[in-house]
Every structure is written in C-alpha cells, then in structure tokens.
Amino acid sequence: MRRVARIAGPVLIVVWTLVPLLWLLSLSLKGGDHIDDGRFWPAAPTLHNYRTVFRTDLFTSALRNSIGISLIATVLSVILATLAAYAIARLDFPGKKLMLSVALAIAMFPTISLVGPLFDIWRSVGLYDTWPGLVIPYLSFTLPLSIWVLSAFFREIPWEMEQAAQVDGATPWQAFRKVIVPLAAPGVFTAAILTFFFAWNDFVFGISLTSTGRARTVPAALAFFTGASQFEQPTAAIAAAAVVVTIPVVAIVLAFQRRIVAGLTSGAVKG
Amino acid sequence: MTAAAVGAPARAERRLGWMLCGPALAVMVGVTAYPLAEAVWLSLYSYRITDPAGRRFVGLRNYGVILTDHLWWSDVATTVLITVVTVAVELVIGFAFASVMHRIVFGRRLVRTAVLVPYGIITVVAAFAWRYAFALDTGFVDHVFGLGHLAWFGQRTPALFVIILAEIWKTTPFISLLLLAGLAQVPGELLEAAEVDGATRVQRLFRVTLPNMKAAIMVALLFRTLDAYRIFDTVFVTTNGAAGTETVSFLAYRQTITRTALGLGSAVSVLLFVSVVLIAVVFVKGFGVDLARARGER
Numbered sequence: 001m002r003r004v005a006r007i008a009g010p011v012l013i014v015v016w017t018l019v020p021l022l023w024l025l026s027l028s029l030k031g032g033d034h035i036d037d038g039r040f041w042p043a044a045p046t047l048h049n050y051r052t053v054f055r056t057d058l059f060t061s062a063l064r065n066s067i068g069i070s071l072i073a074t075v076l077s078v079i080l081a082t083l084a085a086y087a088i089a090r091l092d093f094p095g096k097k098l099m100l101s102v103a104l105a106i107a108m109f110p111t112i113s114l115v116g117p118l119f120d121i122w123r124s125v126g127l128y129d130t131w132p133g134l135v136i137p138y139l140s141f142t143l144p145l146s147i148w149v150l151s152a153f154f155r156e157i158p159w160e161m162e163q164a165a166q167v168d169g170a171t172p173w174q175a176f177r178k179v180i181v182p183l184a185a186p187g188v189f190t191a192a193i194l195t196f197f198f199a200w201n202d203f204v205f206g207i208s209l210t211s212t213g214r215a216r217t218v219p220a221a222l223a224f225f226t227g228a229s230q231f232e233q234p235t236a237a238i239a240a241a242a243v244v245v246t247i248p249v250v251a252i253v254l255a256f257q258r259r260i261v262a263g264l265t266s267g268a269v270k271g
Numbered sequence: 272m273t274a275a276a277v278g279a280p281a282r283a284e285r286r287l288g289w290m291l292c293g294p295a296l297a298v299m300v301g302v303t304a305y306p307l308a309e310a311v312w313l314s315l316y317s318y319r320i321t322d323p324a325g326r327r328f329v330g331l332r333n334y335g336v337i338l339t340d341h342l343w344w345s346d347v348a349t350t351v352l353i354t355v356v357t358v359a360v361e362l363v364i365g366f367a368f369a370s371v372m373h374r375i376v377f378g379r380r381l382v383r384t385a386v387l388v389p390y391g392i393i394t395v396v397a398a399f400a401w402r403y404a405f406a407l408d409t410g411f412v413d414h415v416f417g418l419g420h421l422a423w424f425g426q427r428t429p430a431l432f433v434i435i436l437a438e439i440w441k442t443t444p445f446i447s448l449l450l451l452a453g454l455a456q457v458p459g460e461l462l463e464a465a466e467v468d469g470a471t472r473v474q475r476l477f478r479v480t481l482p483n484m485k486a487a488i489m490v491a492l493l494f495r496t497l498d499a500y501r502i503f504d505t506v507f508v509t510t511n512g513a514a515g516t517e518t519v520s521f522l523a524y525r526q527t528i529t530r531t532a533l534g535l536g537s538a539v540s541v542l543l544f545v546s547v548v549l550i551a552v553v554f555v556k557g558f559g560v561d562l563a564r565a566r567g568e569r
Contacts, residue, residue, distance in 0.1 A: 038414030
C-alpha cells in the first residue's frame with residue numbers, strides 16, 4: 001500500500017502538470033477539419049498551424065519584441081539589483097531593512113493600478129507603443145524580484161574568502177575576479193532566469209501600452225490574434241504559437257531546475 | 272569596498288551602502304510611486320482621453336460613484352471568491368505535492384521539473400489551454416467526460432470553476448516549493464520522538480509538522496493571496512469578464528483602457544491598491560507574518 005502511494009504520488013503530479021501542455025500540443029497539431037472533433041489526441045497530425053504562425057507578422061514581430069524587451073528589462077534589473085544586494089548582504093548600514101521592505105512592498109503592487117497614468121503619460125511623451133515604454137514599467141516588478149532573490153543568495157557567500165585570497169598575495173581585483181565572481185555568478189544567473197520569466201509573462205502592460213507590432217509582446221499578441229484569414233478559426237494557430245513560446249520555458253526549466261528551485265525558495269519569491 | 276572591510280569609519284560604509292542601493296531604490300520608487308501619485312490625482316477628475324477639453328475637477332465624486340455602484344461590489348465579491356477558493360485549494364494540493372516531493376526516492380528530478388513548468392509558463396498561454404479544453408467547439412472535456420453540450424463559459428458558476436482551476440494549476444507549484452522548503456526545516460528528531468510516544472500520523476501532522484512550518488505556510492499564504500487578488504490575465508482570456516466573472520483588476524482595465532475614462536478608472540485603481548495594502552496589513556499585523564524572519568534575515 002505504501003509502495004503504491006510512493007509511486008502513485010509522483011505519477012499524479014507529473015500527469016496533472018503535463019496534461020494541459022499535451023492538450024495544447026495536440027490542439028496545435030490538429031488540421032482545420034479536426035479542430036472540433038472533441039478528441040484529446042489529433043486524428044491526423046499536421047504542422048500546418050506552425051507554418052501559419054511563422055508566416056504571421058503579428059506573431060514574429062511579437063516574438064522579437066518579447067525577447068528584446070524582456071532581455072533588456074532583465075539585464076537592467078539584474079545590474080541594479082546586484083549593486084543593491086551586495087550592499088545589503090555585505091555592508092552594515094541603516095537602510096538595509098528599508099531596501100528589502102520597499103522591494104517587497106513594490107513586488108506586491110497591483111500592476112493594473114499603474115496602467116491608467118502610464119497610458120496617459122506615455123501618450124503625451126511619445127513612449128506609447130515603444131520598447132522603452134514597456135521596459136520602464138517592467139522594472140517595477142523585475143527589479144524588486146531581482147533584489148529579493150539576489151540578496152538571499154549573496155547572504156550565503158563566504159565573503160571572508162576574498163580577504164583570505166588577498167592575504168595569500170592576490171591583488172584586490174584578482175581576489176574579486178577569481179574568488180567572488182565564481183561564487184556570486186550562479187546566484188546572479190538564477191535571478192536573471194526568474195526575472196526573465198516574469199518579464200516574459202507580463203500581459204497587463206503588454207495590452208495596455210502597445211497598439212501595433214512595433215512593441216506588442218507575445219502574450220498580448222496571442223490575446224488579439226484573429227487568425228490568418230477572416231474565415232479561419234484562430235484556435236489551432238494560437239495553440240501553435242503558445243507551444244512555440246512555451247518551448248524555451250521548458251528548456252530553461254529542464255536545464256536549470258535545481259537553481260530555479262533554490263532561487264524560488266531562498267528568496268520566497270512571489271508566484 | 273576595501274575601506275569598509277578594514278573597519279574604516281562607519282560613515283564611509285553607510286555612504287557606500289546608499290550609493291549602491293540608491294539607483295535601485297530611485298528606479299523602484301520612480302516607476303511606481305510617481306504613476307500612483309498621478310493615479311490619485313487623476314482620480315479626482317472627470318476625464319476621458321477622447322474628450323480632453325471636458326476635463327474637470329470633481330473631488331471625491333468618482334469614489335462615491337464607484338462605492339455606491341452595485342457592479343463594484345459584485346466585482347469585489349467575485350475577486351474575493353476566486354482568491355479564497357484558489358488559495359485554500361492550492362494550499363491543500365500544494366502541501367500534498369510538497370509531501371510527495373519531500374519523500375520521493377525515484378524520479379526526483381523529473382517531478383521537480385514537471386512542477387516548475389506551470390510556474391514558468393506564460394499565464395495567458397495556460398489560460399488558453401484551459402479555455403480551449405472546456406470550449407463548446409474545440410474542447411475535449413464535455414466529450415471525454417460525457418457532459419453533453421455543457422457551455423462552461425455561459426454561466427457564472429462553471430465559468431468561475433474553469434478560471435479557478437486554471438489559476439490553481441498555474442500557481443500550485445509555487446506554493447508547493449515554498450512548503451517543501453518549510454518541510455525540510457521540520458526537525459526529524461521531533462517527528463521520531465512523537466512516533467515513539469505513540470502519536471498517530473494525523474497527530475504528528477497537526478501537532479508537529481504543521482506548527483513547525485508555520486512561517487513557510489504564512490509566507491506562501493500572503494504571497495499567493497495578494498497575487499490571486501490581482502487576477503487579470505486568466506479572466507481576460509477565458510471569459511473577457513462576461514457571465515459575471517469580472518474581477519476588480521478587470522474593472523480597472525475596462526474603465527481606463529477600453530472606455531478611456533481615466534478619472535473613474537484611476538479611482539478604481541486606487542481602490543484596488545488600497546485593498547491590496549489592507550490585505551497585506553491584515554497578514555503582517557493580524558497574523559504576525561514576519562517575512563524577514565521567515566527567510567532567515569537577522
């Protein structure tokens with residue numbers, strides 16, 4: 001009985017997490033005639049929908065925008081957060097707790113509350129429907145997240161090793177580069193992955209602050225996708241696009257599973 | 272950097288600390304406090320983007336309009352319902368997941384990877400998967416479970432069921448990983464001692480395990496409650512707010528962006544912000560959630 005439970009538990013978890021993904025994949029492989037057949041698996045799998053998606057400018061430009069905007073927001077956040085987290089972990093100054101509290105408070109901010117004013121301001125200063133117009137609001141959630149995760153990671157670094165290396169004759173720069181950087185790099189990398197996930201996931205800013213392929217991101221484009229032609233249902237094409245943007249997520253999770261779990265739990269990141 | 276390390280005046284260390292934190296703090300405050308202040312200011316006006324000339328100061332009238340409107344309260348009720356059910360169910364499922372992952376021997380890596388996928392996937396993508404699964408035309412649920420032609424999105428209860436299911440699927444992994452970390456901190460000796468003393472499994476769970484992971488549970492609860500209360504993406508994709516599934520975030524979006532009624536919309540946004548702050552205060556003051564202590568900060 002106990003052995004059954006020991007196997008059944010993990011199997012149930014995997015089934016529960018993967019069924020919706022398999023369903024999307026199966027839907028994306030269904031041809032136009034089979035889309036309404038009410039079955040889980042495709043009767044005659046076809047890659048037609050993937051061809052449609054990659055021929056659709058709205059999707060390809062959204063993919064470009066999403067990757068570019070998310071990467072810029074991630075890099076900016078991680079750089080600023082690394083400086084702050086270093087100070088929080090290593091220096092003794094009265095603002096430490098304040099920094100973490102501010103980061104936490106802002107992480108819990110309802111993003112939709114910023115949309116109205118930003119919509120108004122961006123339209124008057126010409127940032128509406130541009131990359132910076134999304135990168136800037138993205139910082140409101142990516143930066144607190146990076147600070148939170150990085151300061152948790154940096155706390156665990158044995159900083160004395162830097163001095164030890166200097167005692168052994170290393171220059172400060174050598175000590176930093178050869179000792180601290182290798183110790184800090186995994187944490188920085190993990191923070192970058194989590195931050196990227198959050199930026200990549202944004203929908204609220206994506207639909208509110210863009211109007212065309214110039215800056216519209218993938219989640220927003222998916223929601224407004226109407227199909228290759230007026231007469232074709234967009235369902236299967238949306239499913240194909242959804243699968244395409246999920247592949248990188250699955251790849252990253254597969255490659256860095258342990259680090260992501262460590263980053264999530266040590267920093268008690270929001271979901 | 273080195274000056275601080277060799278014990279130079281604390282003032283230098285303090286200055287360096289602020290220099291390093293300054294840019295991040297300035298950016299965080301700049302991108303949130305400024306728009307929020309603007310929202311408060313806008314909320315005092317009657318202002319539609321399509322009619323800038325008609326903009327006029329109305330004081331607190333927008334708030335009066337909202338708070339006496341039936342729609343606001345029904346949206347609040349919907350949001351609270353979604354939040355409470357989602358968080359309660361995923362706390363239970365999340366704990367079950369965490370227990371399985373805590374004891375797992377084979378396939379540890381596979382299970383953790385599987386659990387992380389819903390966490391990492393785009394919310395909109397997940398919402399589409401659930402919407403298409405339940406849809407009358409493309410769905411398989413009615414067919415596979417022999418439900419005939421049940422229109423899930425046509426009525427409030429079934430529509431909310433799908434929305435809540437989608438949210439639970441997407442966010443349970445986060446809770447389960449936090450609880451897994453909490454489980455790892457329950458002292459093994461305590462559990463053994465309880466077993467030696469003849470405590471049943473249920474007693475050990477409620478008397479030893481759960482009290483010892485209270486901090487992790489409260490953190491998970493706080494984060495997820497605040498997050499669930501802001502629900503927007505899933506509602507947008509599945510029902511677009513129809514069939515009585517509109518939430519507070521969706522109302523704010525509809526007023527500001529769809530109707531371009533910036534004054535009224537901003538007032539909704541400010542009220543949403545205030546309710547999120549209230550929830551956080553209740554957790555921190557009422558339940559004594561100490562986030563700094565929960566993550567081992569001195």
